[in-house]
Amino acid sequence: MALLEVNNLEVSFGLRQGAVKALRNVSFTVERGERVGIVGESGAGKSVAAFSILNLISxxxxxxxxxxxxxxxxxxxxxxxxxxxxxxxxxxxxxxxxMMTLNPVLTLGQQMVECLQAHRKISTADARAIAIEKLRQVQIPSPETRIDQYPHELSGGMRQRIIIAIALLLDPVLIIADEPTTALDVTIQAEIMELLLNLCDSNNVGLILITHDLGVVSQITQKAIVMYAGRIIEQGPTKEIINDAQHPYTQGLINALPQQTVPGQRLNQIPGSMPSLQAIPSGCAFNPRCDFVMDECKTRLPEFTRSGGCSVACHMVRAMKQNPETVQPVDSSEEVK
Known part of the structure; x- marks a missing residue:
């Protein structure tokens, strides 16, 4: 049995004009100790999927x-x-x-002890000792001193380490990380992601990493899920998706990575933008931006097709499987280093 199994998940938001679907038929699994990346542009539904798992949709x-x-x-x-x-x-x-997660008027120790005592019958002294040990695990220097400081006394990278330490306090079996390095500079981003990876490996913790960066997904995760307009359009082993993307949208995301562009030239980009939830195109939602669009793409929602170890929701991929000679395939990208 999988640690987490999401089946045909749908999330709607009621508006005056009527309900709109933020997630449509979302299904995926996470095994114990497995690292899964959910990737897509802003508005794809990544964070809504994460909040749904914890029943935090308000x-x-x-x-x-x-x-x-x-x-x-x-x-x-x-x-x-x-x-x-x-x-x-x-x-x-x-x-x-x-800074939006940590309480600015409480010390780190007060927040960590409160979290422990909310779930366990434990003395303040024992809770404080566990908190100090978790701070040490996330490589906070002088944790015995830092635990009595306030969030504003720490740098952005240190605060994110504190958040990871709090997440590890009660030894969870699954961690959901929603863009955990967005507000950090590049060098600190790399340190935080390496720390998260090592902690998950050493504790056999499952990880769902939500990001817009396929480069990060390629380095951290074992399985990748690509979302567009509230629907999964491709999922499978990360290495296979990165090196042989089947869906045109996934291919566009890979081509937009800086390392896929010749130095001195403009970065590649996918034309257009993510559709509004109130105006999702008929058929495949990506069809207005797709270079391989067919008539069928504009009228019928694509079903999933197996391609290697991946599942792809694309009419073109299905047509290629049935008759490879009549359809122009998506060009494979160079391997992402």
Missing amino acids: RPGEITDGEILFEGQNLATLSDKQMRSIRGNRIAMIFQDP
């Missing part, structure tokens, strides 16, 4: 269909009280901005 949003099985239990049907025993305990989340 009104007017709601889960309208599907199931989220965590260790065999459907999280979509649990009450807020039942979910509180899972959030931060069995499943931890690392948010984008550490």
Whole structure:
């Protein structure tokens, strides 16, 4: 049994003009100790998928269909009280901005001790000792001193390490990291991602990494999920997707990476932009931006087709499988270093 199994998940938001679907038929699994990347542009539905797992979708949003099985239990049907025993305990989340996550008027120690005591019957002294050990694990220097400091006394990289330490406090089996390095400079980003990778490996913790950067996904994850307009359009082993992308959108994301461009030339980009949830095109949502669009793409939603170890929702890929001579294939990209 998979650690996490998401089946046919749908999330809708009620608006005055009517309900719009932010997620449509989203299905994927995460095994114990597995690292999974969810990638796509802003508005693809990545964060909504993450919040849905923890049942953090607030009104007017709601889960309208599907199931989220965590260790065999459907999280979509649990009450807020039942979910509180899972959030931060069995499943931890690392948010984008550490200053929005940490309480500025409490010391790090107060916040970490409070988190431990909310889930365990433990003395303040024991909780403080565990907190110091977790700070040491995330390579915070002089943790015995740092634990009594306030968030504003730390750098951005240090604050993000604190957030990771808090996520590890209760030894979760799954961590969801939502753009964990967005606000950090490039060198600190690399340090944080390496730290997260090592901690997951050493503790056999599953990781869902949400990002817009396929370069990060290629270095950290074992499986990649590509989303567009609230739907998964390609998923499979990360190495296979990076080196032989099948969906034109995935290919566009790879071609937009800086290392895919000749120095001195303009970066490649996908023309157009992500459609609004209120105006998703008929058929394949990517068809207005696709260089390989066919008539069928504009009228019918593509079903998933197996291509190697990947599943791809693309009419062109399906047509290539049925009759390779009549369809122009997507060019394979060079291997991303």
